[in-house]
Amino acid sequence: MYSRFKRLVIGRPMKSSEIEGEKLGKLKALAVLSSDALSSVAYGTEQILIVLMAAGFAALWYSIPISIAVLGLLLVLILSYRQTIFAYPSGGGAYIVAKNNLGVSTGLLAGGSLLVDYILTVAVSSSAGTDAITSAFPSLHDHRVLIAITMILFLTIMNLRGVTESASVLAIPVYVFVGAIFVLIISGVIKYATGGAHAAVPEMGSTVSNISLFLLLKAFSSGCSALTGVEAVSNAIPNFKKPAERNAAATLMLMGGILGAMFIGISLLAYWYGIKPDPKETVVSQIADATFGRGILYYVIQGITALILFLAANTAYSAFPLLAFMLAKDKYMPHAFKVRGDRLGFSNGIIFLGVLSAILVIVFHGDTESLIPLYAVGVFIPFTLSQLGMMVRWVKLKPSGWVFKFIINTIGMLTTLAITLIFIFTKFSQVWMVFIFLPIVMYLFYSIYRHYMNTAEQLRINPLEERPVLKGSTIVVPVAGITRVVNNSLSYAKSLTDNVVAVYVGFDDEEIERMEKKWEEWNPGVRLIVLRSSYRSIIRPIVRFIETVEWRASETDHITVLIPQFITKHWWHYILHNQSGLMLRAYLINQKNVVITTVPYHLTK
Structure with a gap:
């Protein structure tokens, strides 16, 4: 039944050659x-405005120069990661470079940091998508956690079905979102240019008395949350068709251009329309409302924005399993993360990512604003280390044109380091968990x-000196009575050795006497x-008896405990029987010189 359900949900197994x-x-x-990166335009501008509102409505014009500064950093990061792609075509991004x-x-x-970031990506994306839905349908606000978890489950199943299948399904909403945002931006600009927008907005350059450099830096760092996901392409180069590095570089440049155009467009419209952040309505929702009204176009944009925010998590589903595979290959994560599933994806990594992100959503009650600072710090630490690693590489190797490449990475490193420090100092109360969690991850x-390493050392042998040691065999068979299960087990034991002993545990004299008499009448040839x-x-x-046998015979014999077990026809039948055999097996598995095996006897009714 499980196998049929799995095939229905995941699909048929695929050959390795596919x-x-x-x-x-x-x-x-x-x-x-x-x-992930493209969807961040739905909340990047909003994060800037939330910080600026602390200085009042008059400070909102600062969102434009701050957005331009974010675009400058985006350009530096795109150029830097393009260099990383060609320098490390096997992928791995910041981990391999550092x-x-x-x-x-x-x-x-x-x-x-990247693993943490990818988990947060899924949590933030699902929470932000839920915010878009509840902006259009406020009555669903109290169910945002359930909505977010449902979407995480959907994405987990889609990715378990394979990279190509999930890409085919998810590509359409992404491109529809890009088209919808550009329609919104163009329509909004036309409406503003023709005098259709009449918001009283603060003039560019107007003086704001209570603005401070600290507040501006905090707003800039918050806006940089729009850059999360830029590194994903360099991490996942092995997922590209050949020539992988060229295709990855072209994809990265295209992503940078689209992201930059959408981000500055949303920022300009938010300023021109005098949009203020609202806990119950996103900035994109307010812009769409001001541009189109609450008509069909508004709901189309809100629906596709919600969908792309959910699907932004798919970037993490592509990058997290691949990074976990590389860490597992280097023996820093469990080997289970190296295993490809039926659909050739790293299914253990996909499931692990889905479970942890769902837990985060539950813990934070689907509050996007609480998650974004953690999310941004998690990605800017690898940004900084990746740039620094590339600087060291250029100085060591000094390839042709290395000075220009070194300058690009230096600018990127200094900028991302500054942003990381700004996040730490301005939002320490929200990001302090990173300084506890990352050391735990490192440990x-x-x-x-x-x-x-210890396992490999203990398992390694010298083939020239070490040979198997030939010993005899003593088999202990615990029995609960005289049944076909016991008969089957004793037959198997006697086929291996003549040194077989059956062990029976009784609770009173009458029960013991009855068992001894039956055994003597049966006479199976086993003491x-x-x-x-x-x-x-x-x-x-039984354990005390086996310990005695082990102490006496372990030097000359292999001690085997052979546990009889009947297998019921239906799974629920197991509930009707005690599981003493399983408990005995669990207890004895830790004995150093005892082999435990089970002889099954299948019931047919």
Whole structure:
């Protein structure tokens, strides 16, 4: 039943040879890997306005120069990551760049930050999408957590079905969103130019008495949340069709151009229309309302904005499993993250991402504003380390034209470092968890690595000196009575060795006497050891007996505990039987010199 349900939800298993068919072309890759960055225009301008409103409505004109500064940083990041793509065509982004140029610890810091960022990406995107829906339908506001979790579940299933299939489904909404935003921007500009907008807005350059450099820097850093997701293309180069690095670079440049145009367009309209941030209505919703009114176009834009904010999480679903795979390959994450699922995706990484992001949404009650500062810090730390790593690379290798490349990465590093520090100092009360969580992640990385190294050391043998040691075999068969299950188990045990002993645990003299008599009449050719249990425990007397046998025979014999077990026809039948065999197995598995095996006997009714 489980297998049929899995096939229905996930689809048929794919052969390993079909992996090339799962690679992405530029158009699908733009939709999958840029959805996070492109969707951020829905809340990037809003984050600037929220900060500026602390100085009053007159300070809103500062949103334009701040937006231009954000565009400048976007240009630097696009050029920087384009260089990273050609320098490291195998992907991995900030993790690989930092590890190779700045050391393993710095690489793990970048990798850990990115993993945290991708989890937050899913949480923020689903929460922001829910905000767009509740802006249009306020009655759903109290159900935002359930809506967000439902969308996370949908994206998890879609990505488990494979990269190509999810890209084919999700590409259409992304391009419809881009078209809808440009329609909104063009319509809004025309309406403003023709005098259709009559908002009393503060003039550019007007004096604001209570504005401060600290507030402006805080607004700039908040606006930089629109740049999250820019690094995803450089992380996921292996997902591109050949030539992978050229396709990735072209996708990155196209994404930068679209993102920049949409971001400045929304910022200009928000200023011209005198939009103020509202906890119950997004900035994009207010612009669409002012441009089109609450007609069909308004609801189309709100619907597609909500959808793209949900689908923005798909960027993380593409990048997180690949980064987890690289960390697992380097032995810093569990090897389970290296395994491809039935549909050739790294399914364990996809499921892990979905579960953690859903937990975050529940903990923060779907509050986007609370999540965005954590989200931005998580991505700007890798931004900074990646730029610094590339600077070191250019100085070491000095390839042709390296000075210009070095300058680009230096500007990028200094800018992203400044933004990271601004976030830390201006929003420490919201981002302090990062300074607890990242050290824990780093500790886990090193603990996992140490475990794998210790395991490899203990399992490694010298083929020239070490050979299997031949021993005899003693088999202990716990029995609860004389049944076909026991008969089947004893037959199997006697086929392996003559040294077989059956062990029975009784609770009173009458029960023990009855069992001994039946055994003598049956006479299976196996000695029966009867143990008395004064406290009605079956497991404890058997364990003590096995420990005695182990102590006496472990030097000359392999000790095997062979547990009889019947398999019921229906799964729910298990509830009707005690599970002493499973408990015994669980207890004995930690014994060093004991082998535990189970002999199944299948029931047919």
